[in-house]
Amino acid sequence: MVVCMKHECSHLDDESLGAYVDGELHGPAQQAAADHLRVCSACREAAATLGALGSALRQAEAPTWDAEAMIALVDAGISALETEDGAMGCAQATPLGRTVERASRALRSRRRLALRFAAAAAVAVLVFAFCVAGYVCRREMAAQDKILVDSHYVVRSGNAGALLVSYPGR
Amino acid sequence: MLVLLIIGLVACLVPVPAFGAASAAPVAAPFVAFELDPGKLYELSMVPQCDYKARVRMWNPSTGEVWVDAIRMGDIMIHSMPVPGHLVCVAVGYGMQAFYTTPTTPVGEAPAGQLSAGMGPVPVAAPRMQALALLAEPLGCDLALLSENYAFSLAPGATVAGRETVEVRVAPKRPGNVRRTVWVDCAVGAALRIEDRDYRGSLIWLWEVDLISFAAHDPRMMEAARAALSSPAALPCAVQRMPLDEVSARAGFRVTLPAWAPEGYQLVAVRPARVPGASGQRGKVSSVAGVVQLVYSDGLGAISLYERKAPWWARRASPPRLGQSIEWEHGGIRYVLVGDVDPELLLKMARSL
Numbered sequence: 341m342v343v344c345m346k347h348e349c350s351h352l353d354d355e356s357l358g359a360y361v362d363g364e365l366h367g368p369a370q371q372a373a374a375d376h377l378r379v380c381s382a383c384r385e386a387a388a389t390l391g392a393l394g395s396a397l398r399q400a401e402a403p404t405w406d407a408e409a410m411i412a413l414v415d416a417g418i419s420a421l422e423t424e425d426g427a428m429g430c431a432q433a434t435p436l437g438r439t440v441e442r443a444s445r446a447l448r449s450r451r452r453l454a455l456r457f458a459a460a461a462a463v464a465v466l467v468f469a470f471c472v473a474g475y476v477c478r479r480e481m482a483a484q485d486k487i488l489v490d491s492h493y494v495v496r497s498g499n500a501g502a503l504l505v506s507y508p509g510r
Numbered sequence: 511m512l513v514l515l516i517i518g519l520v521a522c523l524v525p526v527p528a529f530g531a532a533s534a535a536p537v538a539a540p541f542v543a544f545e546l547d548p549g550k551l552y553e554l555s556m557v558p559q560c561d562y563k564a565r566v567r568m569w570n571p572s573t574g575e576v577w578v579d580a581i582r583m584g585d586i587m588i589h590s591m592p593v594p595g596h597l598v599c600v601a602v603g604y605g606m607q608a609f610y611t612t613p614t615t616p617v618g619e620a621p622a623g624q625l626s627a628g629m630g631p632v633p634v635a636a637p638r639m640q641a642l643a644l645l646a647e648p649l650g651c652d653l654a655l656l657s658e659n660y661a662f663s664l665a666p667g668a669t670v671a672g673r674e675t676v677e678v679r680v681a682p683k684r685p686g687n688v689r690r691t692v693w694v695d696c697a698v699g700a701a702l703r704i705e706d707r708d709y710r711g712s713l714i715w716l717w718e719v720d721l722i723s724f725a726a727h728d729p730r731m732m733e734a735a736r737a738a739l740s741s742p743a744a745l746p747c748a749v750q751r752m753p754l755d756e757v758s759a760r761a762g763f764r765v766t767l768p769a770w771a772p773e774g775y776q777l778v779a780v781r782p783a784r785v786p787g788a789s790g791q792r793g794k795v796s797s798v799a800g801v802v803q804l805v806y807s808d809g810l811g812a813i814s815l816y817e818r819k820a821p822w823w824a825r826r827a828s829p830p831r832l833g834q835s836i837e838w839e840h841g842g843i844r845y846v847l848v849g850d851v852d853p854e855l856l857l858k859m860a861r862s863l
Contacts, residue, residue, distance in 0.1 A: 470823060477824035482837070485846050488801065489835040491783070492814040492848040493572035493714065 352376055352383045354442050361390045389435035411447055548662030551699070552678045553653060555692055558582070558700035563723045564671075569716040577720075578642060581731055588735050591642050600642055601735035607747050608738035612731070652778070656809030659683055659774040660690075667693045670702040671719045680810060684773055685709070686852030688811040698724070706810070708850045750781040757782060761802045763819045763843060770862035771806050772855045775813060779805035783816070806849075813849030813856070820844045830860035 352360070352373055359365050360373040377384050546554075561583045568576045581588045586603035596611045660680045667675030675693040682689060686709045693703040702722070706715035738744060758765045760782050767777070783803040806813040820842055830838040835848035836856055840863070847860050 474824045474826075477821055478826065481820065481824065481844060485835075485837045485844075488814075488816045488846045489848045490572035491803075491816075492812070492835075493570045 350376070351380060352386075354438055357383065357387055358390060358442070361387050361394060386435045386438065390439065393439065411451070415444070548664050548678055549653075549657055551664070551676075551694060552662055552680065552692060554699045555678065555694040555701040558695075558698055560698045560700065560724060562698075562700065563725070563728075564719045565721045567716070567718045567720055569713075571714060576642070580719075581728070583732055586732065586735050586739070588731060589642055590731070598642060599731075599735065599738070601738050602747060603735070603739050605747055606739045606744040608735070608741065608744040610734070610738040610743070612734045652807070652809055654809075655776065655807070656680070659687070659808040660810060667696075670695075671722050673697065673702060673722070675702055682808075682811075686772070686855055687774075687808065688714070688850045690810055706850075709852050714850055750779055751777075752780050752782075754780065757802050761800055761817075761819070763817075765802050765804075765817055766843075766863060767804065768815065768859050768862045771813070771859055772808070772851055774808040775806040775811070776808070777804060778807045779803070811850045813847070813851060813859070815859075816846040816848075818844050830857060832857050836860045 356365070356369070356373055360370065360377075365373055377387060562581075564580045566578050566580050566589075568578060576591070578589045578591050581590075584603075586601060588599055588601045590597045590599040592598075592614065593611075596613055598609075598611050600607065600609050660682055663679045663681065665677040665679060667677040669675065670693045674696040676696055678692040678694055680690040680692070688709070689707055691703075691705045691707075692701050694700070695702050700722075701717075702719045704715070704717040705713060708714050752760075754765050754767070757780055765780075771777075781803055783801045801816050801818045804815040804817070806815070820839055822842070825842050826839060827841075828839050830836045830845075830847070832853050834853055834856075835846065836853075837844070837846050838860065839845070845860070845863065847856055849856055
């Protein structure tokens with residue numbers, strides 16, 4: 341869990357590091373991360389940066405988010421990182437770069453999620469409209485059934501009265 | 511027996527006093543009482559051999575109480591109902607029927623007899639007008655079918671509209687069917703009251719003379735009726751029985767017949783029906799179009815089967831369930847089956863579709 345398989349090194353991966361800093365690891369996983377941080381200065385430094393960033397964020401006032409600008413900024417950061425050195429291992433990556441990359445992944449994931457949500461919502465609205473139209477139509481048909489039943493009694497009234505006026509045997 | 515019948519027919523022609531004096535009228539010899547064949551008396555009561563003018567109260571569970579004026583003169587019978595400024599009339603005679611309006615203003619001030627389109631669009635107050643218009647439909651005139659499925663008997667009758675009557679009871683030969691009672695005027699043989707009750711004994715139809723006069727009638731009404739009956743708008747008196755293929759083509763779906771109908775019932779009418787809408791508690795229900803109506807009758811009872819196509823977005827198959835009216839859906843077609851018979855019979859008929 342704590343080994344970064346992508347870069348074939350034994351550093352803590354981003355998720356584990358973030359979870360450790362946020363106190364979300366427990367039991368053996370938490371122990372293994374702590375053991376690693378004791379012997380790995382790079383990860384310790386990254387953990388310290390993350391901790392400082394988290395503290396700063398917690399103390400900061402709620403910002404007004406400009407989602408488009410933020411996405412553009414993240415995209416620009418990703419492009420810059422990719423052009424610098426695509427094969428750079430986690431040992432060479434700066435903590436800021438990893439943080440930005442992690443944030444950009446989260447944003448892209450959210451965008452995908454938002455798109456899926458919008459599509460699902462559109463389908464749901466269509467299904468709902470279909471159901472409502474069907475329900476309204478069925479109610480109308482049920483009301484019409486009542487009119488048809490009434491119509492039968494009018495017809496059978498004619499049945500009785502007809503004999504009075506039109507019997508051809510006269 | 512024959513002698514009594516002749517006496518009875520002669521008695522029909524005896525002039526009877528006018529309106530208001532009816533109760534004091536000298537009643538002719540009681541020609542009908544328990545002497546005539548009940549079936550013949552029933553037939554005679556439906557087509558009385560005398561002219562009269564009457565105010566009639568009609569009732570059924572659908573339209574409620576409706577009052578109409580009835581005039582019979584010679585071969586013409588007129589039922590009319592007043593609307594503001596006009597009388598809406600339905601006339602039957604010479605094998606024809608006409609549905610028309612005539613102004614209530616005196617002759618000379620307005621044209622007598624403005625025809626509407628036969629039995630077509632009903633002008634105002636649709637259910638009441640429909641009840642009036644359908645008085646001309648000869649559905650249920652098949653006395654042979656009636657005699658096959660019903661038995662006639664006589665009983666002493668009460669006084670109706672101030673006149674002595676005898677009761678003709680028309681009872682079904684098979685259980686679960688309608689029964690009818692007709693109060694027949696002892697003096698002239700005209701029906702003064704007709705009651706139809708379903709298999710449970712609930713009233714489903716009432717036709718009752720409130721006032722009757724045997725005096726001379728309104729010549730203007732007769733003139734308008736004759737004009738209407740000889741106009742192109744008049745229609746032959748016939749029950750509409752279209753071929754299934756034709757009615758299916760008109761309706762846009764294949765009309766199907768039930769494989770089983772209660773014993774004694776025959777298919778007597780097949781026709782497209784456009785039923786006017788109605789105002790309910792939750793607003794107005796639109797008119798019902800594209801409906802095909804099949805009517806089964808045993809001479810007195812009637813069963814209507816309505817078929818119409820359900821919109822594709824509102825289809826939901828549902829089985830028929832026991833009831834006095836049965837609504838169900840199958841194969842995209844919505845069915846309504848309603849009749850006067852035992853619901854068990856209706857359900858069996860519905861399931862045979």
